[in-house]
Amino acid sequence: MRTIVCIKPVPDPKHWNRLALDPKTKTLIRKGIPGTINPLDKHALELALSLRDKQGGEVLVMSMAPPDSGPVLNEALAMGADRAILLSDIAFAGADTLATAYVLSAGLDKLGEFDLVVCGDQTIDGGTAQVSAQVGEFLGVPNVMHVTAVDVTSSGSWLIHSQIEHGYVVVEIKPPMMLSVLKEVNEPRYVTLMNILEAEKKETRVWSSNDLELEEPWIGLNGSPTCMVDLFVPEKKNKAEFLAGEPREQAAKLADRLHRSGFC
Amino acid sequence: MDFKFSEREELLRKSIREYAEKEITPRMEAMEETGEFPVDLLKSMGQMGILGVITPPEYGGTGLGHLARIIVLEELGRVCPAIPMALQVHHMCTYVFNRWGNESQKKKYLPRLCAGETMGVVAVTEPSGGSDVAGMQTTAVLDGDKYILNGRKCFITNAHHSDTWVVIARTGEGGKGLSAFVVETSFPGAKVGRKEHKVGLRGANTGELSFNNCEVPKENLIGSEGQGMMVAIQDIVECGRPGMASVALGILNGVLEQAAKFANERTLYGKSISKLQGIQWPLADIYSDLEIARLLTYRVGWMIDQNIECATESALAKQFACEAAARSARKAIEIHGSYGIMKEYPVQRLLRDALVAIPAGGTAEIAKLVMARQALTMFG
Numbered sequence: 126m127r128t129i130v131c132i133k134p135v136p137d138p139k140h141w142n143r144l145a146l147d148p149k150t151k152t153l154i155r156k157g158i159p160g161t162i163n164p165l166d167k168h169a170l171e172l173a174l175s176l177r178d179k180q181g182g183e184v185l186v187m188s189m190a191p192p193d194s195g196p197v198l199n200e201a202l203a204m205g206a207d208r209a210i211l212l213s214d215i216a217f218a219g220a221d222t223l224a225t226a227y228v229l230s231a232g233l234d235k236l237g238e239f240d241l242v243v244c245g246d247q248t249i250d251g252g253t254a255q256v257s258a259q260v261g262e263f264l265g266v267p268n269v270m271h272v273t274a275v276d277v278t279s280s281g282s283w284l285i286h287s288q289i290e291h292g293y294v295v296v297e298i299k300p301p302m303m304l305s306v307l308k309e310v311n312e313p314r315y316v317t318l319m320n321i322l323e324a325e326k327k328e329t330r331v332w333s334s335n336d337l338e339l340e341e342p343w344i345g346l347n348g349s350p351t352c353m354v355d356l357f358v359p360e361k362k363n364k365a366e367f368l369a370g371e372p373r374e375q376a377a378k379l380a381d382r383l384h385r386s387g388f389c
Numbered sequence: 390m391d392f393k394f395s396e397r398e399e400l401l402r403k404s405i406r407e408y409a410e411k412e413i414t415p416r417m418e419a420m421e422e423t424g425e426f427p428v429d430l431l432k433s434m435g436q437m438g439i440l441g442v443i444t445p446p447e448y449g450g451t452g453l454g455h456l457a458r459i460i461v462l463e464e465l466g467r468v469c470p471a472i473p474m475a476l477q478v479h480h481m482c483t484y485v486f487n488r489w490g491n492e493s494q495k496k497k498y499l500p501r502l503c504a505g506e507t508m509g510v511v512a513v514t515e516p517s518g519g520s521d522v523a524g525m526q527t528t529a530v531l532d533g534d535k536y537i538l539n540g541r542k543c544f545i546t547n548a549h550h551s552d553t554w555v556v557i558a559r560t561g562e563g564g565k566g567l568s569a570f571v572v573e574t575s576f577p578g579a580k581v582g583r584k585e586h587k588v589g590l591r592g593a594n595t596g597e598l599s600f601n602n603c604e605v606p607k608e609n610l611i612g613s614e615g616q617g618m619m620v621a622i623q624d625i626v627e628c629g630r631p632g633m634a635s636v637a638l639g640i641l642n643g644v645l646e647q648a649a650k651f652a653n654e655r656t657l658y659g660k661s662i663s664k665l666q667g668i669q670w671p672l673a674d675i676y677s678d679l680e681i682a683r684l685l686t687y688r689v690g691w692m693i694d695q696n697i698e699c700a701t702e703s704a705l706a707k708q709f710a711c712e713a714a715a716r717s718a719r720k721a722i723e724i725h726g727s728y729g730i731m732k733e734y735p736v737q738r739l740l741r742d743a744l745v746a747i748p749a750g751g752t753a754e755i756a757k758l759v760m761a762r763q764a765l766t767m768f769g
Binding site for chain 2: 159161195196199200203315316317318319321322325
């Protein structure tokens with residue numbers, strides 16, 4: 126079985142209190158904020174590793190990211206991935222989800238056949254939850270989102286549990302496929318000290334735009350139809366209002382206030 | 390001079406932090422109440438490589454070294470200082486086997502210790518005192534193919550969760566008459582005694598060991614007869630003191646976090662108390678203590694890995710870091726006001742933990758003697 130896990134380096138949530146927005150460019154100032162694997166991508170990697178533990182095969186991680194993303198890929202290798210591919214080129218800068226998915230799918234095409242491409246349902250920085258579906262479309266394989274469980278049956282088809290509003294659906298698919306997972310799918314393993322040492326022996330390849338079959342109008346800022354209108358930090362307001370009266374009166378006042386505010 | 394941690398060390402810190410936050414945090418309340426180490430975590434600690442961090446891979450460890458050990462202990466201690474207290478003694482036990490054990494002892498004991506099948510113990514201190522190593526009274530008399538041990542050891546960390554004890558006992562006269570042995574709980578005459586009830590570091594078990602005509606096979610002598618003092622001292626210099634300094638680093642991390650969080654959240658006179666200089670001064674003191682203790686402790690880890698003699702530096706790191714932890718914890722309590730002495734707030738526990746760390750692994754006074762000797766020699 127061959128699984129490729131798409132991961133994204135994101136600013137470590139433990140340091141989010143230090144994050145700021147550049148008022149001019151409307152981009153995150155990431156300087157000095159350590160990167161980490163997007164948390165849901167860790168669940169995707171765990172899914173790939175646990176499938177490999179049972180079925181054998183190979184797990185690769187792929188990321189489209191700046192060249193200094195080595196530590197994040199190394200963390201994925203230390204979790205147990207066999208090798209890593211970093212798609213990195215200044216030409217990829219400014220990519221929205223579509224341009225990102227296009228480059229990722231070009232990287233996946235170059236890698237050849239696979240059974241599964243998997244990633245987290247969404248990232249904690251962008252949070253669009255679009256890339257997995259877009260990659261699935263570019264690759265022309267079945268794509269299931271919000272995955273909470275995967276069962277590989279003896280017939281060779283896979284039963285994919287996908288969360289929907291008020292319940293879940295089970296989809297039966299034969300590989301290859303593209304999945305994006307929710308945290309309910311598993312509990313990611315820890316990086317052990319032994320695996321940190323093992324990871325140092327594993328290979329990370331860097332592919333630039335020259336290594337991939339790409340059409341220039343589809344990559345980077347030029348290939349990104351998304352237009353950011355504005356991005357801002359919401360104003361912090363510590364405003365508390367106490368509702369007087371007996372509990373029944375307070376509840377009525379609260380319900381009225383919520384109704385007038387358009388919440389219910 | 391490069392003060393930057395390597396990518397390996399950064400990843401190590403991150404992985405241990407994740408492990409500690411997820412696995413240890415939920416057990417802290419029970420540890421505090423029962424005074425018990427969470428032995429159910431030993432297996433996963435073994436799988437993580439925490440227990441064998443200074444043991445070579447051929448004996449079940451990772452051989453990452455002493456700087457890595459300090460990172461591991463600091464990160465565990467950031468969440469719960471009692472954990473590195475217990476583990477640093479466990480490491481002291483593995484250190485003795487690594488450095489002085491023969492091949493058969495290494496093969497027999499180290500893989501089990503690294504896998505977490507048992508905890509390690511080093512028993513030096515006796516009821517008559519721990520600082521006067523040369524004055525210890527536990528005896529070991531050779532009788533055919535066995536040594537017969539008689540005596541009592543006290544304040545022994547991990548005593549109740551270990552079946553593998555490194556014991557220092559007297560085989561001759563004076564400081565050169567001490568020898569090190571590995572004693573198993575199952576040996577006739579070996580007994581685990583009372584459990585101590587400490588005010589701090591409660592999740593690290595402390596107890597008593599006694600030897601009543603305890604029969605120890607001759608092959609369980611570690612090194613050679615008369616090497617016991619060297620084993621004890623070197624173990625304290627390269628493992629015990631840096632280990633306790635790391636426990637203190639964990640405490641200091643917790644102290645700074647709690648103090649800063651409280652200062653940011655607490656409002657008085659209509660504004661955050663963090664705006665008051667009366668709060669900022671002690672906060673700056675705590676920050677300084679943490680940073681200085683870090684530099685001193687990590688230097689020792691690096692020196693050990695480079696095979697550089699570090700008895701004085703190790704004593705300094707231990708003494709400074711443990712006392713810094715106690716004075717910083719007190720300042721954090723003062724920042725908290727009356728909340729600081731309420732059990733719901735962790736700062737009171739951190740002060741209790743720091744107070745226990747000061748005499749553990751060698752008292753502050755003995756560490757100061759080492760430093761004073763060095764100072765006098767420099768200009769003598």
